[in-house]
Every structure is written in C-alpha cells, then in structure tokens.
Amino acid sequence: MQPPVTPPDDLSDLLSRARSIAGWSFGELAIMAGIEIPKHFKRHKGWTGQLIELWLGATAGSKPQQDFPELGVELKTIPIDAAGNPLETTYVCYTPLLPVPGSSWQRSNVRNKLSCVLWVPVEGERTLAVEHRRVGSAVLWSPTEEELSLLEQDWNELNDLIIAGQIERITSRHGQVLQLRPKAANGRVLTDAIGEEGQRIKTRPRGYYLRKTFTQAILHRAFYQQE
C-alpha cells in the first residue's frame, strides 16, 4: 500500500481512501509513505494532519480554501481519547480583524470551511507512543440546521465585537460552539485591528476554533447512527 499521487476523483473515492487507512497505526502509515516518525509533537504539531492529507491525496499547501475544492470537502483530523472524545479544540480559520466590505455569515470563511467536513478521528493520548496511535473511522459531516444556527450566532456575536473595537475584551469564553483564540507563531506577531476608539491598533492575530463539546456531539452522533 502506498499513498495516492492524485487527488480523489470524487466523494466515494475520498471515502474509500479514508476507509483504507482506518485501523492502521501512524507508524505503519509513515513507513509505507517513507516519512519519519516524531517521538512527540512538541515540534511537530501538524504532523498527523499532514500524514492524513498525504494518504487521502489532499493538495499540500497553505490555501485559505477547502482541502478538496473540487469536492467541496474540508479535512480535519481530530485527536480523541480512549472513550472517543476530543482531546483538543479544532482550528477552523483565521479571523479578519478589520472590517471586510460586504462581509456576512453566509460569505464567511467559517461557514465555507464547515459546510462539509471529513472528520478523521485519531488516537491522541500522550501516553500512547506516536507510532502506535491509530487512525479511526472517518465521518463525513455537514452541519444540521441547529448547528448552523449556533455557529451563525457565535460568528455574529464575535464579529460584532471585533468591528466594535472590542477585540481585546474577547476571550475564549465567548461563544457557545465557536471560540476566538490567538493563532500565531508567538506573542510578538502583531496584526492590525480596530481599537476601542475606532482607531487602528496592533494585536495578536486570532483564529476561530470549535469547542470540544461541539465536535464531540458530531462524533457521537455519527457513532450512534452506525449502531
């Protein structure tokens, strides 16, 4: 078995690829792909995501679009514990901190990215050696009306605060399902934003993240439906 060299032809091709790696360990998949296995992720935080991208035939790169543009599908690996619950929040995308003309929830990057996601659960407990961690069964998900509504509410609330110059008052506690948190190489990275008096200020870049309770519900529902 070897990683594909071309993107999946269609959705069933993508799902078939996902099924083919389910149950395999990171070590097995890395050896077959000819890539090195880190001992831990302290300096290799995106390693698992890139391993799965490779095996599903996603185009590597830093495009602000979906992983499979032709299929309209975004890929997300999600680390889970032994009970199948998420160990980490899920990064969605960067947040514009300056007003975007004509911006709206409907046109937002959050909505675009989350319109259809292939969730690939992976074993993520730190006590498990990286090479022994296994890939789980992928879940193809599109938000329900209720989920869409929650996301829209949070996006609107957070976006309103940003536009109103309240960025420095926003913490991860805002939002029911979506949070805003720093997203940068380190604390010295700064970008432009709107200050309290409407003036231009410098602040740390922020990104949207999905709360664990939200992704847990997605995985649980998918698992429940398979029973």
Add this chain to the structure above:
DNA sequence: GAATGATCATGC
C-alpha cells in the same frame, strides 16, 4: 484535570 492563551513547523 480541563481550558485558556501561547507556541511550533513550513511555504510564500
């Protein structure tokens, strides 16, 4: 123990 805020690698 969990969550928040901070950080790491990479390409351009």
Add this chain to the structure above:
DNA sequence: GCATGATCATTC
C-alpha cells in the same frame, strides 16, 4: 505576516 497543519504548557 498570513495561512496551512495543530498541540503544548501554564493557569485556573
């Protein structure tokens, strides 16, 4: 610096 891939580690 922006954007991808996220997890780390200090704080609560």
